[in-house]
Amino acid sequence: MPKDTFHNLSKEKKKRIFDAAVQEFSIRRFSDASINQIVKNAGIPKGSFYQYFADKEDLYLYIAGEMAKDIHEIIEPLNPDASFFETVIHRAKGTVAVGKMRPEYSKIGALTVIDNSEFMLQLLKASNAKYIEIIERDKQRGLIKPEIDSDVVIKMIYIFVFNEYLYSGSDETRYLKSVENAVQIIKEGIAVHQD
Numbered sequence: 284m285p286k287d288t289f290h291n292l293s294k295e296k297k298k299r300i301f302d303a304a305v306q307e308f309s310i311r312r313f314s315d316a317s318i319n320q321i322v323k324n325a326g327i328p329k330g331s332f333y334q335y336f337a338d339k340e341d342l343y344l345y346i347a348g349e350m351a352k353d354i355h356e357i358i359e360p361l362n363p364d365a366s367f368f369e370t371v372i373h374r375a376k377g378t379v380a381v382g383k384m385r386p387e388y389s390k391i392g393a394l395t396v397i398d399n400s401e402f403m404l405q406l407l408k409a410s411n412a413k414y415i416e417i418i419e420r421d422k423q424r425g426l427i428k429p430e431i432d433s434d435v436v437i438k439m440i441y442i443f444v445f446n447e448y449l450y451s452g453s454d455e456t457r458y459l460k461s462v463e464n465a466v467q468i469i470k471e472g473i474a475v476h477q478d
Contacts, residue, residue, distance in 0.1 A: 289335035
């Protein structure tokens with residue numbers, strides 16, 4: 284998280300740094316993003332950056348936290364008892380809403396799918412923990428087969444949701460229909476059950 288020196292900055296300067304970081308992380312994977320470019324776009328000396336943040340990971344965590352606050356304001360809350368399948372559809376609709384209001388956030392999210400740095404893998408693992416809890420809860424409720432590997436399901440859904448968002452462009456109807464179809468396929472499986 285940011286150091287105290289960052290918290291003492293003016294709102295305008297904090298916003299410049301935030302905007303510069305969002306810009307950089309929306310065009311480059313975390314592992315390829317450049318602190319030099321961020322400080323240049325923010326109009327601050329590189330030495331100042333290290334007075335505000337320990338490193339690029341620290342900055343990313345700050346940016347992710349601020350984005351989460353914004354996203355929380357954009358996306359309507361979901362019933363906490365919603366099934367995993369309902370949660371996926373809700374997340375897809377949220378992705379569309381965020382994409383309309385903050386397209387750079389959606390780009391950052393999509394770039395996380397193709398970043399295999401240790402930091403990003405750990406961040407995704409932590410982020411996916413809540414969805415794994417939902418799957419495990421749905422197993423206990425009899426909605427998902429108990430033998431299903433929750434990690435594999437999460438990876439399938441996460442990659443599909445973001446990739447499909449990128450491929451669908453601005454066609455919201457196509458995107459949501461594709462996600463709904465994918466959820467239905469996961470629910471039913473693809474093998475023909477022969478007696």
